[in-house]
Each structure stands twice: as structure tokens, then as C-alpha cells.
Amino acid sequence: MKLMCLLTVLLGLFALQVSAAEKPDVLFIAVDDLNDWVTYLGGHPQTKTPNIDRLVARGMAFSNSHCAAPACNPSRAALMSGLRPWQTGIYTNGDPAQGVMKDTLTINRHFLAQGYNTRGGGKIYHNFNAEGREDGWTEWAGLFPSISDHEENLNGLKSGHFDWGAVEAKPQEMGDYKLTDWAVNHLKTAPLDQPLFLGVGYVKPHLPWYVPREYYDRFPLEGIQLPVTKEDDLADIPAAGVQMAKPQGDHAAVLKGDQWKKAVQAYLATISFLDDQVGRLLDGLDASPRKDKTMIVWWTDHGWALGEKQHWRKFALWEETTRTSCAIVAPGITQPNLVCKAPVDYMNIYPTLCELTGLPLPAHVKGASLMPLLKDPTVAWDQVAICTHGRGNHGVRDARWRYIRYADGSEELYDHTQDPNEWTNLAQDKGLAEVKAKLAAALPAADEEVPSTSGRQSNGSSKGKGKKKAKGKAQEE
Template identity: 50%
Template sequence: MIGKLKRIIWLLALAVLPGLDAIAQNAKYNVLFIAVDDMNDWIGPFGGYPGIQTPNIDKLAKKGVVFKKAYCSAPACNPSRASLLTGVRPSSSGVYHNNQPWRPVLKDAVTIPQYFTANGYEVKGAGKIFHNAFNDKASWPSYFDIPKSPEPPKAPVNGFAHFDWSPVNVQDEDMGDYKVVNEGIGFLNDKHDKPFFLAVGFTRPHLPWYVPQKYFDQYPLSDIKLPKTIANDLQDVPDAGVKIAKPKGDHRFIVEHKQWEKAVQGYLASITFADGQIGRLLDALEKSAYAQNTVIVFFGDHGWHLGEKEHWRKFALWEEASRVPFIVYAPGLSKTNGVSERTVNLMDIYPTLTELCKLPVKKGVEGNSIVPLLKNPAAAWNHPSVTTHGLGNHAVRSEKYRYIRYNDGSEELYDHDTDPQEWKNLAADAKYGSVKAELAKSLPQTDAKDAPTVKEGKE
């Protein structure tokens, strides 16, 4: 009875004093690690699409710190996830693409969930955390795989592979992401005697954009706004960049078949569906016994183009492919309703979590703890963000510029203060020579050879 009474008093104290941090509560932070697939900056807190409906992500943004200039280490699922979860950059591992299994070349890597397990945490994964084709069994003491979502009888758009979008006549409960969230909710409702690390991965808005009709209805075709573009945008882009964009592939198909508005509608619908499922998970945490002592890390694994630079999907070094949604909440530590304009990278997640949770410093991790920015989003920071796509192709993003250097030596440079759409390549202008030289200092010092490839896992 006395023990039960103590627990009730403890829970009441947490409710009354939400500002208490983990130290004051004499307990380590728990971690809720939320990964979202193919979600770009179109969500509410990042302002990429006017009228987007993401109320749950908006609510999380007001609770924690929004990193407006956050970028992935690689604009593809496998290398992005493998690098942030191991702390090893693509340029250090050679894992540059989706068809390169990461574990064979990183045999001794200790992933984030492995490190938390080794340091006494209860660890569980659900949904897409690693790239589907190369999930790492060694990382998960407990793991709930991704259930398949319903699809139409045939691909309505008849595009390339699964490049497709359509409402499906099902309920939210029928979707794979809904079932993944159920698993996360069940975990949060359980009693845990140890601090926990719970990773929940969402598939939508990854292609194909099949979600229930009600989400399409929220974005009537007559109201759809296309991304800002200009004619001949690739004219001043080096051949290496044009080759990546593949304007004669997806973009030509979209334009010729008059699918641009419908594709945007499908993407928006899929984002809002994902937001609803994220909301269910966050609500469950809020109602649980762990609400006041759980760090929330929310991120997209890379960006996504919808016609900008005549390009679709990720797989590029421009802003839309590499910028990611990134929000962090640390109870009693992070600034409420905080917004940071500092350039950060998903590689920063590993060292940030180990510092927040007071774990031993993990040696060899390539990233910088953003704990100072959680406390003061405007704190001094001198870490340009690096994104890599393929051997020897890198982009360096400072708060003002994006500098791209391809493996053939060709370059792009954009001034985001005057050209946020990256329409004018300044790399050939001699007056920017010192700018390029300064940004080039952040390029990786090594370019590991390509890791072996397999037929699976390309998308």
C-alpha cells in the first residue's frame, strides 16, 4: 500500500511540475524516436506548402525545437538511415545508395538501439527504422515488422514501378502505419522498470500514395498549388546534376499525362494521413506515465522533389531532396516553441541522444550534439551540413549558401538569401571564389569506395 501511495504521489508531482528535468526526477530520459519516410518540408512548421494540414506535427513543434535548416546525410532511405543509426557517414562507409547492404561493410558498427540496449535501456522497434530490405536484427531485442497496406486492384496512374497515387476504399485501421502505431501505443501503456528507447517508423508518405479517400478530399484538385518552377531550370546545372535529375523520366511522364496536380494531391493526402497516425502515438505518450520524462526525436529521412528542377523523388543534392523535417523535445531542457536557423544534420542525432540520456560518449560517431541548440536555438554554431549522393558527390549547406561539387569537379552554388528556389547557379562567377573555398573546407576528407550492391532495395 505504501509503495502504491508513493507512486501516486510521484505521478501527481510529475503532472504538477512538468518542467522538472530528468535529473530532478532522478531518472534517465526515455526516448521516443519517430522516423518518417519521404516526408519533405511541406509540413506546417516548415512552411513548404501553403494550407497543408498537419495539426499533430504542428503541436509537437510548439512543444520542442524546430530545426529549420536540418539536412540528411544522403538523399535516399538506406544510406540516410544506416548512417544516422550507426554514426558513420556514407563517405566513410561507402554505403551511398539503396541497393547497398550496410551491415557487411559496417560489421563492427554499434547502432543507436544497440548502444541503448548495452547501456541498460529497454529497446523496441516498430515499422520502418532501417531501410526495409536491410533491417538489422541485431539492433532489436523486440521488433514489430511493417504490415502491408491495402492497394487498388491495379495501378491507376500506370506510371513507373510504384510511382502511383490513388485513394483506397479502406479505413485508417486497415493501413500498415496504423497497426505500427498500435504496437507503439501498447508499449507506452505497459509498465517499464527500466528507461526505454522506443523507435516507431512510418511508411507514408513514401510511394505509392495510397491512403483513404478522406485524406484526398481535404485537398480538392481545384485548390492544388504546384511548386514554384521556372523554364529551363537545368540550363545552368552541370551534366552530372542533369543526369541525376532525369528530366526525361518521371517529370516528362507527369507533364505529358497531366498528372502534376494529382501527384501533389496524393503526396499531401499521404502527409496528412501520416500526421494523424503520428498524433495517435503522441497522444498515447501524453496520456502515459512517461510523458514528463521522454525525449521525442521526430525526423524525415530525406526530402522529396515534386517537379522542382524537373526532378521527382529524392536522389539529388538540391535543397528539396536534402532538407528534412526535424523536431526535438527534451523535457525541462529544450526551449518551448523554439526555432533554430542553424544548419544541423541527421548525423547529429546519435551524439545528441547519448548526451541527453547521459550515456558514455560513443567514440567514432560522425556528428555534433545539438544539446546547446535545444537550450538556446540561436547559440553560436559553426557546423555546415554535408549531404552525399554517390561516390564523390557532395553538397555543403551553410546558413546562407548551398555548394555542390560532383565527382567530375563540376559545381553549383546558390545564395539562399536571394534565391531560395536555387534557380541561379553562381559557381562560375569569380566573385564567389572565396565563398566556394570556405565551403569546400567542409567536404569529406575521404570518399570510401562503393559498397557491394544487390538487386533488391533500389527504392
Template identity: 45%
Template sequence: MNVRIFGLIVAAGTACFSCTTAAEISARNVLVIAIDDLNDWVGCLGGHPQVLTPNLDRLAQRGVLFTNAHVQATYCGPSRISVMSGRMPGSTGCYGFTPRYDQAETLQDHLPLHGVFAKAGFTTAGGGKILHEGLGQGWVRDLWSVTWGNANNPSPKERVHWPVKVWDWGAFPESDEQMGDFQLAQETATFLREKQERPFFAIAGFRRPHVPLHVPKKWFDLYPLESVQLPEAPENDLDDVPHPEISTRIHRQPDHREIVEKGLWKSLVQAYLASISFADHCVGEVLRGLDDGPNAADTVVILWSDHGFHLGEKQHWAKRTLWEETTRVPLIVAGPGLPSGQRCSRPVGLIDLYPTLCEMFHLPAPAALEGRSLMPLLAHADAPWDRPAVTTLEPHSHAVRSENWRFIRYADGSEELYDHTRDPNEWTNLARDAATLTEREKAAHWLPTKNLPDHSNSGDE
């Protein structure tokens, strides 16, 4: 399979580039790495000054880092369906953990991303958390030709910190080898070290840093508790939000005030940082397998997270908001013929990956796709791009993220607007400022017009 990237610039270093022709660029395989609940606390994205992610940073240097990438849904289930279907939640009716992909009436005739590659004759290999239930169920699961483990990580018999099991954290187990994520990384690396008879489409879905934040002690030791830096979270941050209960009413667990009063904030941030570094280690294991084998020179690598994560910002924890901490995620695309060490600040969505890969590998793209191919931005990071990224919380509640602005409109009509050139933390809501009317109108143009009813079960984490 040939990858054609017209007008592509190929790196001759990290700062000097020379042109090449499309005919010189080829790849036959795809490796996707999905990480659960990873926000912008990655070295190359600068989300936290102390985070250590050497493998993610090296991967970013090998390819194109999208610094303004956003999810289309605000938590695991619907976000992953959107990625794998290339469609918005409002078009599929998938706003929660149910319906599953194989049960959604709107998706019965719509192949998931790996299904397009399976139909084209690729070996499809997957393991860990890809859809919310893993590899999927029913006919969706049947499209895999090679499957690995579910990457389920162990938890201690006795909870360390929190009375709610999913929110426990602490140093456990003793070694990486006991972690399902690392076992998945090893299985994936073994696959990548082998010569495959057919082109392959492979996905490894890692579960950390999703809660419970249990990883071996050596990862906690990277971040001594006394020196952990907390995110900035002004106590009055929600004063200019029209209805704070709308923004944060879903899944208010744990409560920020309770965490602060019990003196657990630093401990939780430490556990999240430790879990990120562990996940980064798993990514490194996979990439070493690729580099050690015969497939490195003809494999495109794509890394993404299914949504971000609050750690006290806006008095909120976890996800399920329309603010930057939930929607912004790492997105890296690297491979043969792609520029290296490039940063693209255009607003893009994970929904754009499906059409991108269809174009890259000359596969027929389903007519219902709602994303846009990223190929122009992979060729030139500053290429014209007139489309914002859109995120849906529930029917008629959406965020529109352009290069410099975030606009939010909730189902009750209330709005928020943030100027990221002056307010990257989204502390000042400008929606009531008459001077911002033009920006609000421009953003409102992109609000989804299709908002199927929500019949989902939002469930637990």
C-alpha cells in the same frame, strides 16, 4: 537516467522563458518517430501553403524545430545507415541499399544507435521502417528487445495511374485501420500507455509519404484536385546547371515532362499532400498514446525524415539529388526541460542525433562518430555553430549547406552555388561568378576527404 542540458532555457510560454538548472531536468526514455520521404511540406516549415499537419505542428510547439536540418545521403538506405551509425557514407562505403548495416565491413564493431541504449540496459522497442530493411538484419536486429510490425501498407490489385508499380497513387484502402502505418501507430501507442519497468528507447518508422501514394479517400478529400497548388518549377531552371544529367541521372522515374504532358502533376501533388496528412495522423496517434500514459513527463521525442522529395522542382521527381528539395527534412526535438516553441536556423544534420543522445543520456559515444552534439542548440537556438551540413550523393559528389549558402561539387569537378538569402528556390547558380569565390572556398573546406569506393546496389525505391 538524467538528461543534463547546461544553461538550458525552459519555456514559461511560447515567448517568455526563465532559467533553470541542469539538476531540474530529467528524462529516462527516448521516442523516435521516423517518416519516409517527407520534405519540408509541413505546416511549421512552410514548404507548401496548403498542407495540413496539425500534429507535427503541435509537436514543434512542444520543443525545438530545426528549420535548416539536412540528411547525409540522398535516399532511404544510405541515409538511414548514416542516422543509425552517426557516420558519413564516405566513411562507411554505404551509398546504396547494399551493404546492409550488419554486412558492412566498416560497421562490424560499431553499434547502431539503438545498440548503445540496449547495452546500457534500456528496453529497445521498434517497428516499421527504421533501416531500409526495417528493423535491420543479423546482429543489428538482435539488439531489439521488443518488436512491432513492418508497417507494410496495402496496394490495390489493379494500378490506378502509373505503369510502374512503385509510382502508383490514389484513394485506397477504405480505412486507416487497414494501413500498416496506422497499425504500427496503434501498437506504439499501446506500448507508450504502459508503465515500463526499465527506461526505453523506442522507434516507430512510418512509410508514407513514400510511394506508392495510396491512402484512404478522406485524406485526398482534404485537398480538392482543382484547388491544388503546384510547386514553382521554371522550365529553364537547369540552364545554368553545368551538367544536368549529373544532377538528375540517377533514377529518372517518373519523367517530369511526361507527367506534365499527361496532365498528372496536380494529381500526384494531391496524393503526396494526402499521404503527408495521413502520416501526420499516425504521428498524432503515437503522441496521444504518450500523453495518455505514465511516460509523457520523462520522455524525449525526436522526429525526423530520411530525406526530402522533389515534385517537379528542377524538372525532377523523388530524391537522389544534392539540391534543397532532397536534403532538407523536418527535425524536431521535444521533451522535459527543453525549450518549447523554439526555431533553430543553424545548419545541422541527422548525423548529429547519435552524439546528441549519447551526451543527453550520459552514454559512451563511439570514437568513430562524425556528427556533433546538438545540446548547445537545444539550450539556445542561436548558440554559435560553425559547422555546415554535408550531404553525399556518391563518392566525391557532395553538397555543403551553411546557414545562407548551398555549395555542390560533383565527382567531375563541376560546381553549383546558391545564395539562400536571395534565392531560396535555388534557381540561380552562382558558381561561375567571380564575386562568390570566397564563399566557394569556405564551403569546399568542409567537403569530405574520405570517399570509400561505392560497392552498393542502388536498386529501386
């Protein structure tokens, strides 16, 4: 009898091991501060991203994908936890995430608990586990140092890490290059009898835009094209939106310092450096024994403005700051070279990963899986994308409209079929009241939004004005 019981236990353990070994590997790639300036999204006519394009062409790219919050900390916390900012109180970079996240079954913790070998490096979360091992990883490598980590004031604006310029360094001396080496090594050497969840968090193109000169040389300054803008674009924007834009801050400093073209050149150069690392990572995957069973999840944490609406950085609810680059490659499920135009946001990632890998869905995760779209990008989809910046400030995006409602009740509404640049605010058009009401119905009631974890009134705007604020790192990091 005892022998039978022992055999039963051993067979059960063997079955679990076989089941785990049959699960797909996951290459989970997060990118910091990359907007839609990738070739396949057409965000800028001069961008060069052949390797990112090569990655997304392997599966399905989402052309109407948006972050849950336009800042590193809340965006990453939301995606990794499956909880929206108004559920956690993590609204901005200044709202501590440690307390909430340590008690939440995040994606990497869930995969670890379900038998995955979870290895991570670079920037997956924001700050709280950037150094040292976080308990959801089998191995956590943290951030890799760059030779150019210190601030140089190369652009003359004296605005801390709001800086850019070519540095005399080799690509091999950059942190993201080292991260790629680390990731490729794990793809080659991680045990094959256990499924691998490999988190690779690229830091660039986060500020400062310091990359080797060869990348700047790819984009001669004299030929740089500025973003298409409208001089009086803020004229029909409510005060809450103008406060987020801060036209007298970064934008005024950039104009005064004659840095606009140089900034665009720098951003393009830094994206090009990132793209080279993505190419090296893909080559490493293809040369590894895991190439045929690895699904890829590619996501950027939010958008980035470079002068549109006289705004710079993220921290706003317009298209430039919420639109992201997102793609999923799932062997046997996705077909190559497909683009899905349906509106999606990062609350969809956690449930999709669970369904793709056959893991149980945690009870707290309420987002919709993207599986129907992965099988057929034209299938009916009734979801909208929601982005939150500060308590009470929300943007809603569907296939046609962007609706913004600020905490003070003021609104913006844009018709993307007629106005892709969001230059004409239609919120006061009485004939569109029904459109606004339908989009607003997706938003939480005021009493559903929990206070910020910092205990401060988190309205999404930064204290201080202009250049003085740009020197501080609390909001930008």
C-alpha cells in the same frame, strides 16, 4: 568478508538499476520520404499538419536540417551509425548495409547495451532488418501490412510503385495505423523500472501514395497549387546535376499523363494521413505513465522533389531533396515553440542523444552534439550540413549558401538570401571563389572516400533512362 563482498555487489547492482530507472525515455520517430511540406516549414501552402506542428511545438524545431544522404538506405545507415556515407561505402539504396552495420555500435545497440529496453517497429533501417528481429532490439516488430500494399496502377503511368490514388480502405487497415497502435500499447505497458527507447518508423508518405479516400477529399483537385518552378531551371546546371534530375524520366511521364496536380494532391493526402497517426501517437504518450519523462526525437530521412528542377523523388543534392523535418523535445532542457535556424545534419543526432541521456559517446561517433543549440538556438555555431549522393558527389549547406560539387569537379552555388528556390547557379562567379573554397573545405578528399559496399561505381545516378527506370525498385525502395 564474503558477506561484505556480496553486499557491495548487491548495492552496486541496485545503484545501476536506480540510475537506469532515472534515465529519460526516448520516443524515436522516423518518417519515410517526407520533405518540408509541413506547416511549420512552409514547404507548400496547402499542407495540413496540425499534429506534426503540435509535436515540434513541444520543443525545438530545426528549420535548416538536412539528411546525410538523399536516399533511404544511406540516410538511415548514417544517422543510426554516426558514420557518413564516405566512411561506410553506403552511398545509395543499392549499396548493401548489412556487412557494415552488423559490426557497428548503432544507436539502438548502444542504448540496449546501456540498460535501455529497446523496442522498434515499422521502418527504422532500410530493408536489412525490416523483417525479423535485429540484434539491437529487445523487441522488433518489423513492418505492419497495409490493405493497399500491392501496386494498382491507379495513375495510368505504368511505373510500378510510382503511383497514387485514393483506395477504398479504412485508416485502421493501413500499416502506419497499426504501427501507431503497437507503439501506444508499449508506451502504456512497458515496465517503468527500465528506461524505454521506442523506435517508431512510419512508412508513409513513401510511394505508392495509396491512402483512404477521406484524405484525398481534404484536398480538392481543382484547387491544388503546383510547386513554384522555373521553366529553364536546368539551363545553368552541370551535366552531372541534369543526370540526377532525369527530366526525360518521371517528369516527362507525369506531364504526358497530366498527373502533376494529381501527384501533388496525393502527396498532400498521404502526409495528412501520416499527420493523423502522429496525433494518435502523441495522444497515447500523453495518456501514458511515461509522458513527463519522455524525450522525442523526430526526423524524416530526406526530402522529396515534385517537379522542381524537372526532378521527382529524392536522389539529388538540391534543397527539395536534402531538407528535412527534424525536432527534439527534451523535458527540462528545451523550451516550447522554439525554432533553430542553424544548419544541422543527421551526424548530430547520435551525439545529441548520448548527451541528453547521459550515455557515453562511442569513439567512432565524431558529430557535434546539438546541446548548445537546444539550450540557446542563437548561440554561435560553426558547423555546416553535408549531404552525399554517390561517391564524390556532395552538397554543403550553411546559413546562407548551398554549394554542390560533383565527382567530375563541376559545381553549383546558390545564395539563399536572394534565391531560396535555387534558380541561379553562381558557381562561375569569380567573385565568390572564396565562398566556394570555404564550403568545399568541409568535404572529404577523394582518397578519404571508401568504395561502395556494392563494389559498383557509385556516382549517385541511376542506370537506364526515363520511364523504363521508374519500373525498377532497386533505387526507390
